[in-house]
Amino acid sequence: MAVPASVSLLLTNFRNKTTPGVYKFFTRRDVIAKQIQDRVNDPGIINQGLSSLCGPAAFLYCVAKKSPLVYAQYIVDLYDNGKAKLGSLKIEPSADNKAYDLPVTAGVALADWIGLAGLRDSANDFFDYQHYTSAIAGITMPGELLSWFTKAGYTSGENNTNIMMGAKNLSNLLSAHQKQQAGHAVCLFVAGFK
Numbered sequence: 001m002a003v004p005a006s007v008s009l010l011l012t013n014f015r016n017k018t019t020p021g022v023y024k025f026f027t028r029r030d031v032i033a034k035q036i037q038d039r040v041n042d043p044g045i046i047n048q049g050l051s052s053l054c055g056p057a058a059f060l061y062c063v064a065k066k067s068p069l070v071y072a073q074y075i076v077d078l079y080d081n082g083k084a085k086l087g088s089l090k091i092e093p094s095a096d097n098k099a100y101d102l103p104v105t106a107g108v109a110l111a112d113w114i115g116l117a118g119l120r121d122s123a124n125d126f127f128d129y130q131h132y133t134s135a136i137a138g139i140t141m142p143g144e145l146l147s148w149f150t151k152a153g154y155t156s157g158e159n160n161t162n163i164m165m166g167a168k169n170l171s172n173l174l175s176a177h178q179k180q181q182a183g184h185a186v187c188l189f190v191a192g193f194k
Contacts, residue, residue, distance in 0.1 A: 143159055
């Protein structure tokens with residue numbers, strides 16, 4: 001898929017800036033721009049790595065797939081300004097999150113850390129999400145995910161999660177598949193226990 005001209009222009013301007021971003025250890029604009037471009041081309045490469053950021057990853061996959069420019073602008077705004085908006089969803093991660101020196105061993109690309117961890121940290125009331133191993137602080141419950149979609153401008157959302165009452169069945173999976181085939185954004189909350 002070719003990168004839309006509007007995204008190309010945004011990323012060219014982003015690369016050409018000489019001022020540092022607000023992420024203390026993320027100094028390579030060219031690397032971040034390339035990662036954004038890659039994710040616009042294929043949102044499926046948005047990757048939480050070894051973090052517990054599956055909720056933000058699912059959400060931003062849907063945003064990038066539906067609106068590549070909105071996704072790219074979101075990452076650029078977080079990097080340059082430390083805050084961004086997706087519709088009425090306001091994202092402003094903590095100073096600790098922006099000062100984290102993300103290790104390569106985390107398996108999370110810089111653009112993914114900015115977008116995923118920034119969203120999760122901003123949404124947390126009690127826990128900072130400032131390290132990729134912050135498992136509890138990284139959890140996103142289905143109701144919160146639905147709230148993000150609603151604030152980002154998606155309509156007719158529903159949450160059919162049944163966390164305490166047991167598993168859903170095949171008909172629920174088929175319904176989700178039908179909605180996805182009809183063009184809806186569908187996210188599944190899957191738990192695997194032995």
